[in-house]
Amino acid sequence: MDSNNFKIINVSSTAISIEILDPSKFNDQFNLGSYIKIPYKSNDEKFVIGIIENYRIKDHDSGTEDTEPNDPSFILEVKLTGTLDIKEGGSVFERGGHGIPLPPNNGISLLTNDELESIFTTRIKENERFSFSKLTTTNLSIPINGNKFFNKHFAIVGSTGSGKSHTVAKVLQEAISAKNGKYDGLNNSHIVIFDIHGEYEQAFPNAQILNASNLSLPYWMLNGDELEQMFLDTGDRNNYNQSSVLRKIITDNKQKYNPDISKVHFDSPIKFDIREVFNCLCNFQNETINAKAPERVMIREEAGGYTGVNSITDTDGLLLTPDERMEKYFSEIFDFIPNRGSNVNKGVYADGTLDKFVERLENKIKNSRLDFLFGESSRDISFEETVRQFISYSIEKESNITIINLGGIPFEVLSITVSLISRILFDFGFYFSKTIPDGQKCKTPLLLLYEEAHIYVPKSDLLKYRSSKLAIERIAKEGRKYGVTLGIVSQRPSEISETIFSQCNNFIAMRLTNPEDQNYVKRLLPDTLGNLTETLPTLQAGEALLIGESIVLPSLVTIDRCSPFPKSSDIEYYEIWKEKWENVDFENILSEWKK
Template identity: 85%
Template sequence: MDSNNFKIINVSSTSISIEIVDPSQFDDQFNLGSYIKIPYKNNETKYVIGIIDNYKIKDTDKGDEETEPTPPSFILEVKLTGTLDVQDSGTVFERGGHGIPLPPNNGISLLTDEELGSIFTTRIKANERFTFSKLTTVKLGIPINGNKFFNKHFAIVGSTGSGKSHTVAKVLQEAVSAKKGTFEGLNNSHIVIFDIHGEYEQAFPKAQILNASNLSLPYWMLNGDELEQMLLDTGDRNNYNQSSVLRKIITENKKKHNPDIKKVHFDSPIKFDIREVYNCLYNIQTETINSKAPNRYMIVDECGDYNAGDSTKNDDGLELIPEERIKKYFSKQFEFYPSKGQNVSNGTYADGTLDKFVERLENKINNSRLQFLFGENSRDISFEETVKQFISYTNGKESNITIINLGGIPFEVLSITVSLISRILFDFGFFFSKIMKGQQKCETPLLLLYEEAHIYVPKSDLAKYRSSKLAIERIAKEGRKYGITLGIVSQRPSEISETIFSQCNNFIAMRLTNPEDQNYVKRLLPDTLGNLTEMLPTLQAGEALLIGESIVLPSLVKIDPCSPTPKSSDIEYYEIWKEKWKDVDFGKILNEWKK
């Protein structure tokens, strides 16, 4: 390459403009995103490194008919990224364009693959290098710092069809296959994928798969807000009365099943029986009383004369049900004498305050699609068994990856399901850290990856999203201290909670076609690539901007193919439509629908 063919015409603190004087003599291929080096004057080992941001065409033809036309020249706009010092002891790359010599030397050339490789491995130890992509310009594998990628939250964003699922699969496949040494069996990676569409079972055939049919989620670990969100109707005018009754009954049931615990509250994460709670609510709703003795309840199998003690009222005037009566009502659903005679009248809640509440609770605990939450297994499962199923320590069937298929989870409980699992794993990490001694580090760091995160942690204040947002935002802010990090995956980043997204330190930004998403991502990126960020809507499938603390230089990369692939291939509509008419087994579909 003839360096005299290049002329530096402008220098600033962040960029250099270079004119290619005679393009006809220029044989090498420059691309947007290509890296170039400019040697320091009188220093043969030090170079200014830049990336081609854009270029302009300069017309040098004067338009004189009597002279030969001259071809145009090109002006390259180069964004400065740092300096490269090549010594016998090794290559050292420093970020930033500080110390540019004036005037700079004109000995401009493309970086060789070896020089590029040395830049990207600067300050990354061999055992920390993690590779899943190549530069789009020279097909050179780009290592990143695996520790800084996984111990900080990261985000993978891209529109449908951009290769987002394949990127997730490739990153995780590389992580679970990495080993220090030649041991056999699993490495110590622990990854939980919240899979909304069931895409990743195919990509990880050895993963532990949890879904609505085999998941056991203990309802008794729901906190107060989640229980009320699950069981109460926020639009019901009697919501306050229902909340008061629910809190009282569940608290008493927790005391019944945990007699050794002195202080029991509505929020206490201890066992209670949802069926007994329903029995009590049903009895309170249907009970009748002796009109002449309001403290006597007319139960048929009690000879119509059960004394449960006087009810009292709180400061708001609401009836407080005596503990003894509640304890009796836990046992079963009683039959009461009808309130037709003058000696028998309706009970405390005769105004229908509890009618819809009791009906709603009955529908939920009897709903076959909610048995993973309200079934017997969920009532009896221990905290230890719950945690083991989520990090695949169950019955000797260890696995690096647990996939929680949320596809069969009813949408009305999706947020609460994600919230509860996230809180359990956070608490596991928190209390695990408490038993670590001195400077001992976490032995089982967890990665929680949320596919299509905008569905359950949106930028919304609606009550139905409150649980999952609070749980995941807490992990985003505090999780790293306890060995819990987040992977946020979404095709609509502008709809994700800013609290969560702003905590991400590494980004894999793929093609984004929505202007709001493009602007949102550009605003949050910790680094910028100048005009290269304008390429977000035109990136090819599998291409991405890789940016963040884990990579030496923000780069335009091509993600390596994954194997096996996730189940996210597009359906060939037109090809299938051209085939002969196919019959549909509607009965089989409906049977699956009714499960």
């Protein structure tokens, strides 16, 4: 390479322009994204390092017919990134602090692979190096700082077909296979994937798989906001009264099942029976009282107990204290004496206030698709069993990765499901940290990876997203202190909560075709990349901009192929359409549909 063919024509604090004097001698030595070194004047050990972002053509033709036409020259636009000291003991790279390269310009050249490797390994210890990609321009495998990548929330963004799922799979496959030293069995990685489309089971055959058929999520751990979001209708004019009744009944039922706890609140994460809450609501909805003695409840009675038969033997009704009334109302749904006649009045809530409320509650707890939340196993599961299933410490199987397949979760409870699991895992990290002696590190750091995060943590103030947004935003702001970090994956980053996205310190930005998404990502990227971000809409599948605290230089990389692949390959429509007509087993499909 003839360095005399290059001339520095413009210098600023962040960029320089280099003219190629004779393009015929250039021979395409540089590409967009290539790293070059430019020496200081009279210093053959210290260089300014830059990345080629763009080039333009400089026309030397005078435009008159009397002169010979001149070939144009090229101007390389170079973004400065740092300085490199090349010494016998090894090269040292420093971000920022750019020197001013002055003529003569001898020595301008591409960085060699050895020099590039020395830059990317600067200040990254051997046991911190984590690699899953190669530089697009040189095919050189580059390491990042694995600690800074996983303990500083990261985001992977890209349009459909950009290779996003393969990137997620490759990153996590490398993480669960890494080991310090030689030992048999699993390493100590703990990863929970919220998989909205069921893509990752194929990529992680040894993972713990949870779905609507085997997941047990204790409804009694829902907080107050989640319970109201689950059962109340914000558009109902009786919403305030319904909220008051719900709080009263659930609090009393929690006290019934937890008599040893002195202070029980609506938000307390302790057991209660949702079936008994439903019984009580139905009784409140239908109760009648003695008009002359309002403290007496008018329940139909027969010998042997109150079973709801039609015979009336005591028109005075039952005299019950408030506690006795609540206890009896929990036990079963009663048949009350009708309020016909002057001696029987409607109860407090027998005016239709609770009608829609009771109907919504019944639809929820009797819906077979919600058995994972309101079934017997969810009522009886212990807190320890709940946590164990999410971090794969179950008795049946231990695994580095737990995949929560959200595909079978009804959309109306998706946000609450994600919220509850996220809160449980955050609280686990928080209280685990309390048990660790001072000076010792977290022993089980967790990574929570949210696939298609824009679906359940969107930039929206709608009540149905409130619970999941609050839970994940709390992890984004506080989780790192307790060993709980986030991986945000999305094809629509502009639709994700800004609070969550802005906490990410590392980005793998793949092809983005939507202008809103492109501009949103550019604003959030932690490095000033200039025109390099303009490549976002033209990146090939598997290519990405790798940016953040974990990598020495922002880089255009090609993600290594994962093995095995996730179940995210495009369907070959045209090839399939050309095959012979296929019959469809509608009976089998409908039976699955009705589950």
